[in-house]
Structure formats: C-alpha cells, structure tokens
Amino acid sequence: MTIARPFFMFQDGDAQAALDLYFSTFPDSRMVRAERYAQGEPGPVGTIKVAVFTICGREFMCSDSPIKHHFSFTPASSTFVEFDAKIELERVFGILSEGGQVLMPLDNYGFSQQFGWVSDRFGVSWQLNLAA
Incomplete structure (x- = not known):
C-alpha cells in the first residue's frame, strides 16, 4: 500500500504544542501514534521524533527536528x-x-x-x- 501524507517539521520542540492546538480546534482530530526521542538520541528527550495524527479525519505526519534549519514553514504550502x-x-x-x-x-x-x-x-x- 502506498500512502501520501502532508508532513510538518517543527523546530524548538513545538510539535506537541501545535498538535494540542489542532486537536482542540478541529473536529475528528487526534494522535494516531507518536515516537518520542529518548535519552542519547539526537533530539531533546520527550520531543516528537515522528508522529502520525489526524486533522478533520485526514492523516498528517510531523516531527521536532533536532537539526536547526535556516528555513521554516512557507504559506506557499498550506x-x-x-x-x-x-x-x-x-x-x-x-x-x-x-x-x-x-x-x-x-x-x-x-x-x-x-x-x-x-x-x-x-x-x-x-x-x-x-x-x-
């Protein structure tokens, strides 16, 4: 099976706060599964390594990037x-x-x-x- 999902890459450990906002704002929105960084891994402990979640019943993915990038989200993709x-x-x-x-x-x-x-x-x- 081939699946395509929009992917949000957060920086500074914002993924969980963003998901909390989206889950409380949109209907039929929830966490499907999440893998979090553990001690000794590249990201801060407890931040999201990768998560699958729904917004309005549609699946998305996200992560907290441990790498600092010189880019962020753009309105060109919404x-x-x-x-x-x-x-x-x-x-x-x-x-x-x-x-x-x-x-x-x-x-x-x-x-x-x-x-x-x-x-x-x-x-x-x-x-x-x-x-x-």
Whole structure:
C-alpha cells in the first residue's frame, strides 16, 4: 500500500504544542501514534521524533527536528479546510490567527463567500473556506 501524507517539521520542540492546538480546534482530530526521542538520541528527550495524527479525519505526519534549519514553514504550502458553518469558520480562524499572521482576513473574495488565510503561531499556513 502506498500512502501520501502532508508532513510538518517543527523546530524548538513545538510539535506537541501545535498538535494540542489542532486537536482542540478541529473536529475528528487526534494522535494516531507518536515516537518520542529518548535519552542519547539526537533530539531533546520527550520531543516528537515522528508522529502520525489526524486533522478533520485526514492523516498528517510531523516531527521536532533536532537539526536547526535556516528555513521554516512557507504559506506557499498550506492546508485547505472547508467549513459548513460560518460560525465554525470564524471560531477556527480566530484561534489559529492568535499569535500568528493573517495573510488574508475573512472576507468575500469572489471565489468564496467567506475565505481567510492565516499562518498560525507555529508558522503553519491554513486556508479556511466556507463551503458554497
């Protein structure tokens, strides 16, 4: 079986905090499995070596990189989430934009009645849309 999953690489041990935010924000979101760094391994003990998790029922992967990179997340690659209810869209947009950066505020952009784009406090980019 071949599986493709989006992968988030966090730095500074932020993976668990990001996952906690996503699990409390999106429905049908949970940890599937996680392997954590142990004593003597390259990453700080207890940080995520690799994890598989779901957001809105879709599987993703992530890790806490023990290697410091000169790059982080880019908005050019984002997760698109479509909502049935405007109130839920507004709630999630508010949570994800807290401490992050609003790239496009919630508005009618012609292609959607209500759309917003935000980079959360961890640098992960989210396009949030109200289903037509």
